[in-house]
Amino acid sequence: xxxxxxxxLPAELLEHILSFLPLKTFLNLRSTCKRFKSLVFxxxxxxxxxxxSHFSSLLLLSHPQCHGHFPLYDTIRGAWxxxxxxxxxLPPSAAHFNLLSSRNGLFCLSLPSSSCFLVCNLLANSSxxxxxxxxxxxxxxxxxxxxxxxxxxxxxxxxxxSDHSFVYDSKDHSWTRHDGxxxxxxxxxxxxxxxxxxxxxxxxxxxxxxxxxxxxxGKWETLNTAxxxxxxxxxxxxxxxxxxxxxxGGIGRNGxxxxxxxxxxxxxxxxxxxxxxxxxxxxxxxxxxYHNYEHVYCFWHQGMICVCCHTxxxxxxxxxxxxxxxxxxxxxxxxxxxxxxxxxxxxVPQFYALA
Numbered sequence: 268x269x270x271x272x273x274x275x276l277p278a279e280l281l282e283h284i285l286s287f288l289p290l291k292t293f294l295n296l297r298s299t300c301k302r303f304k305s306l307v308f309x310x311x312x313x314x315x316x317x318x319x320s321h322f323s324s325l326l327l328l329s330h331p332q333c334h335g336h337f338p339l340y341d342t343i344r345g346a347w348x349x350x351x352x353x354x355x356x357l358p359p360s361a362a363h364f365n366l367l368s369s370r371n372g373l374f375c376l377s378l379p380s381s382s383c384f385l386v387c388n389l390l391a392n393s394s395x396x397x398x399x400x401x402x403x404x405x406x407x408x409x410x411x412x413x414x415x416x417x418x419x420x421x422x423x424x425x426x427x428x429s430d431h432s433f434v435y436d437s438k439d440h441s442w443t444r445h446d447g448x449x450x451x452x453x454x455x456x457x458x459x460x461x462x463x464x465x466x467x468x469x470x471x472x473x474x475x476x477x478x479x480x481x482x483x484x485g486k487w488e489t490l491n492t493a494x495x496x497x498x499x500x501x502x503x504x505x506x507x508x509x510x511x512x513x514x515x516g517g518i519g520r521n522g523x524x525x526x527x528x529x530x531x532x533x534x535x536x537x538x539x540x541x542x543x544x545x546x547x548x549x550x551x552x553x554x555x556x557y558h559n560y561e562h563v564y565c566f567w568h569q570g571m572i573c574v575c576c577h578t579x580x581x582x583x584x585x586x587x588x589x590x591x592x593x594x595x596x597x598x599x600x601x602x603x604x605x606x607x608x609x610x611x612x613x614x615v616p617q618f619y620a621l622a
Contacts, residue, residue: 325614338598368411372617395622400442410459445485457564461503463512470501492536499524500560542590555579568613578607
């Protein structure tokens with residue numbers, strides 16, 4: 268700890284060393300000097316800390332009976348963690364909320380008693396109340412989408428005789444209303460849109476197809492791609508960093524899946540098979556959802572494609588780089604009597620994500 272050595276250490280190397288400190292330890296160091304305090308608000312340092320910290324990759328389980336306490340699974344350590352999320356800073360109107368979406372360290376909650384949404388960053392203790400665009404407001408398929416300037420919130424609304432889609436833009440704090448797309452409301456009750464090339468993509472029910480909503484133009488279009496044959500259900504997932512679009516689906520006849528497969532959208536607009544779920548794992552998953560596929564939803568988490576069922580407390584996931592399938596076991600603290608209402612979210616904490 269010779270001051271003569273440490274005083275000559277390049278700033279970027281010192282930041283790299285500090286990024287390996289546990290989050291709580293580093294926060295305690297903020298009062299030692301202005302330099303350390305300023306690092307908390309430095310995006311390059313936070314990015315390094317997020318990649319080095321064991322606090323950076325969590326799966327969060329929400330259930331109607333959780334009452335604000337959410338089980339967290341650490342995908343780096345491969346274990347459940349006993350961490351209490353700091354919801355206490357939220358306004359009194361958020362005493363009862365529904366967790367709807369999570370992206371880049373931000374949560375989107377609905378506050379039914381206040382007729383509004385609330386977007387918050389729990390680590391930065393920041394939040395924003397967003398009033399519903401209509402009263403009453405019935406919405407589906409809400410998706411929180413990060414943008415270079417903040418975020419957008421997409422959802423479908425069936426208030427009118429013809430469905431509409433609504434988009435909230437945090438850049439100018441305003442809502443815009445666009446035409447909806449009727450087939451989306453029939454299926455995929457728990458599935459969010461897959462962000463791909465500036466649009467949100469959705470798989471429609473039979474006859475299966477892929478439709479996209481351009482977030483800038485507010486226009487719907489159908490992708491010119493042939494879906495795999497004998498498809499029984501399909502869910503879309505996107506890799507936000509790799510710019511890839513994946514399809515998770517069942518293969519079978521008469522609505523009964525005999526296998527489950529993973530495809531990637533190729534350059535020519537064709538679905539290229541990547542991997543198949545092993546037979547024994549497929550049997551378990553199909554028995555879990557009882558071939559009731561509207562309860563099945565998927566999302567991307569740190570190189571993993573997570574396949575979940577609204578009626579089952581475990582996660583089936585594919586490690587895309589290794590093309591291997593695994594189960595995340597049930598949280599030991601969950602009561603056995605909880606039989607439905609399970610909703611999983613990807614949670615990657617980030618200090619600098621602005622609500």
